[in-house]
Amino acid sequence: MSRLSDLIRQAKAADSQLGADLEREFRALTKRRSFGLVFERHQPEAVELAGRPVRKGDKVHILPPRGSRSRGDQRLWAVTGFEGRGENRAAKLVEAGQVEEPESMVALVADLVVVAEFRDHIYPGLIETGRVERGGDKPFHTVINAENFHALEMLTYTHRHAIDAIYIDPPYNSGAKDWKYNNDYVESDDDYRHSKWLAMMERRLLIARELLNPADSVLIVTIDEKEYLRLGLLVEQMFPEARIQMVSSVINPGGASRTAAFTRVDEYIFFVKIGSAAPAKHSNDMLFTDASEPDENRSPIWRGMLRGGSGPLRGDSPSKFYPVLVDRKTGAVVGAGEPLPIGVDRATYTPPDGLDAVWPLKRGGVEGRWELNAATFEFRRSQGYVRAGDPNRRTGVRTIYYLRNAEMERLESGELISRGMNDRGFLDIDYNPERERTLPAKTVWNRQSHNATEYGSNLLKSFLPNRKFPYPKSLYAVEDTLRFFIDDKPNAIVLDFFSGSGTTAHAVMRLNKQDGGRRQCISVTNNEVSAEEQTRLRRQGLRPGDADWEKLGICDYITKPRITAAITGKTPEGEPITGDYKFTDEFPMAEGFEENAAFFTLTYEGPLSVAHHRAFARIAPMLWLRAGARGPIITEIGDKGWDLTNVYGVLDDLDTAARFVTEVKKTPGVAMVYIVTDDDLAFQMVCRELPKGVRPVQLYESYLRNFEINSGRFA
Incomplete structure (x- = not known):
């Protein structure tokens, strides 16, 4: 529709009435809605391939003059041949996509940049640009410098249905020049900002779906409040067979201010669980911070037997309305009376001598019912799985407790231990001090280690002094997130195709060190420089593809050096990294990791070659x-x-x-x-x-x- 808007403006310029009529009909069409997520998919994306040699048949842009800050000629030209040699080598060009009287011209090859449209055939290759080896025969982590859509297409040949986990931190579409669409930054006032973002994400997730193992894998996507609603709908439409859940994770306890809004301290994580994938239980439920997580936050062992929730009343399940008999002197549960039929007053029941009858009564004396029927109750009592609390000081009424199925399983697994039957006829149970407890994680995460400033930005400075990267994730946040799904997969393959600073690969190395795993991470990033840096470099007369420009790109300046530093334990200047890793596994960062990594740049080959x-x-x-x-x-x-x-x-x-x-x-x-x-x-x-x-x-x-x-x- 953005293309239609451009055509309508042209029509208005040529014929104002025709343009107005077209615009009126266009607006009527845009008011129609379909079920599900509706967005304009735009023309297929295109990307400029700086440094790629210009060949006959290529599509190209003509670059602006050196020192210029303009975008230059954005028309697409097809290369039909060449003339001249050396610095004077020129390409013969004809305007692409024009059927009638296309313009033709000649331009210096040095002033051209190859353009790849996403609907084109590509035949990818890889050129190795470096490696670091400290891991013996372990698999290599790989970093691929490429437009991630084309890198994903390449991976359909190497890793179709083979990826165990995809973790991505895509652009949040803040409007602050954090991503490009068709070689231009998407601004906050772009009317099609959201649909461009959705189109960009949909194309990549379509390929990601081909890479994930359909039997057991997970897609993990982090996002903030600007696109989380649209992202949620998108993944629901694209992965209808998956189980999708969203978690809120505190990443900045100090908060990020928003104009006329609440201060934001969290972001969101979508988990798209495919096949049998499910989060593992661990020793922390993620809700309480690392520094203030007391033992009393453990789930209670004994639960009240009075029914809560749905169907809690006597009439909802009459067979579960019966008296529990408790020895008045010792407090021991000795049995149960028969269920009382509906209509029979409980006051007509007289307990045996020396015993108290405890009824399932709710607040105000309302007759409720027990969780267990009489037969199940008697079985659990005989096993020591039922007990009575002390009489309430005010009412004299006792609470009846029991072990749920979950606690019985924890007892069998050894997470809980029993010291035997006590003199009141129930098991003396406690947490096993020698066994790490396991808990299901909650949907709100509040961990000190997930602070993105302390363990993202500041930690990155230890590895790459004097180099900046905007908003890196906390290393420990990514580590914890992946652990839920690949902790029991020592040979897992993890993919991050919005790799940025390389935190995901770093986190996978941490997981390998903790259990001796051989997991590998494929990191895909490009070699773009920031918008601010681009302005400075253009003023110096530099353009993409120049060595002094490319050395400051994300891949060469941040990703590759960070992964190399993590493995070797040394900064790019050769100095030992200062500081220690914390939390799950504490050791000096200067020790590095026993891992291997190889670095590649994607190439575009000819099918005949x-x-x-x-x-x-x-x-x-x-x-x-x-x-x-x-x-x-x-x-x-x-x-x-x-x-x-x-x-x-x-x-x-x-x-x-x-x-x-x-x-x-x-x-x-x-x-x-x-x-x-x-x-x-x-x-x-x-x-x-x-x-x-x-x-x-x-x-x-x-x-x-x-x-x-x-x-x-x-x-």
């Missing part, structure tokens, strides 16, 4: 990722026609297949092999010779087919 085996070096990291991101990457095939690691192999020359298969059989760790051939029969012949359990993949048929199918599905 891929099919003709000319892009193998850029496709190779994707094959390594798909095989588990362990060990070395096979980046080239030698004269022997194949190569093999302890994890996967690549067969390039089918004439050497026999020798290759023999080596695969000698290497028990190999779980996947890639066979380069377009001959289906030859591929099947090699497959038949492979050991059981080794998964064969045909190159490049599987790669090309994956991205041909993807085209347009998610745009």
Whole structure:
């Protein structure tokens, strides 16, 4: 509809009456509503690929002159050829999308930037830009510098249905230049700000849904008050089979002021639980802060047996209206009388000598009913699971307590311990001091460790002194959030495609250290600089793609250095990181982690280059990722026609297949092999010779087919 608004303005300029008529009809259409979340999906997004070589057939923008702060010519041009060489090399351009009399021109290649539209086919590759290794044979964490929509498309080849948890902290759409749509910042006065945000999120979540394990996985999205309502509706529509819950988490106890509004101290976390995914119980219910969580906040062991909630009256369940008999001297529960039929006055019942009859009476003497029928009550009493409280000093009435099913299970599991039957005929039960208690988390989180200023911004300064990143998450908040779903998955794969400073990968490393896990995190971020930084750099005559511009981008300036510093225990300047990790696992930050990480930049390949085996070096990291991101990457095939690691192999020359298969059989760790051939029969012949359990993949048929199918599905 934003496009229609532009066309109406043009129509008004040419014919005011026609423009007014069109606008009136347009407004009438916009008042119509459909069920569910309705928003304008806009034209498919486009992204400028600074640094990508310009090729014939590319779509490009013409950059503004150096030193200019304008957006430049936003028309889209198609490259039809080239002329000249060196600094004078120029591209022949024709205006894209214009059927009748398109404009043509010639522009220096240095003044062009390639544009990728999201409805276009892409054939991605990866170029490694660095790595850090301290984790032996553990899987690598990976950082991918890319437009996240295209990185997600790439992951459909390497990780379809393989992701255990996605944690994302997307732009909150504050209007403060915190995100771009079609290469331009979305301002607070943009009439289509919310629908642009929804369109951006929907495209990415569509692919994320393809990556999550449908049997057991979780999508976790953090958000604040500006978009949480729309986000909730969006995920409900996109994941109808999932169980969705929202948590409120205190991240700034001091509060963030809002004009003419309450001071905000929290944000929201959506949990989209897929398949059998469910939050694990832990030792903390998340409601009370770390520093002031007394033992009395534990749930009580004994519960009153008087029915509360729905159906609490005698007439609601007559079989549960009976007297509980208590020894007047000892206070021991000795049994129960028969249920009293409706219409029979309880005053007609006379208890045996020496016993008191305790009835299920509510406040004011209203006749209620017990939680248990008489037979179940008698069984639990015989097991020591029922007791009577002392007489009330004012009324003389006793309260009857019992163990619920949950407490009986905790007793069997060892979380509760019994010291045996006491002289009043019930079990003496307490919490096991040697057993960590487990509680279901509540929907309001108030943890000192989740303070985003103290354990987000200030903690990041310890790793990257003198470098700034806006609003990083508390490391411990992300760690706690993920723990609920991957604590029992030591080999979990976690994805964060709005990675920013790299907190999610850092949190996964923390979880691995606590239990010896081999979890891996895939972090996707771009290399944009902040809006404020862009202004300064443009004044200096710099443009995206220049080395002095790119070195200040998020990926190169923050994400990669932060993850490297976390692993090595040293700042980018080589100094030991000062301070200690706190809370769940306390140790000096300078110790680092026994982890591995590799850094990549996404590339855009030509399908013919891929099919003709000319892009193998850029496709190779994707094959390594798909095989588990362990060990070395096979980046080239030698004269022997194949190569093999302890994890996967690549067969390039089918004439050497026999020798290759023999080596695969000698290497028990190999779980996947890639066979380069377009001959289906030859591929099947090699497959038949492979050991059981080794998964064969045909190159490049599987790669090309994956991205041909993807085209347009998610745009």
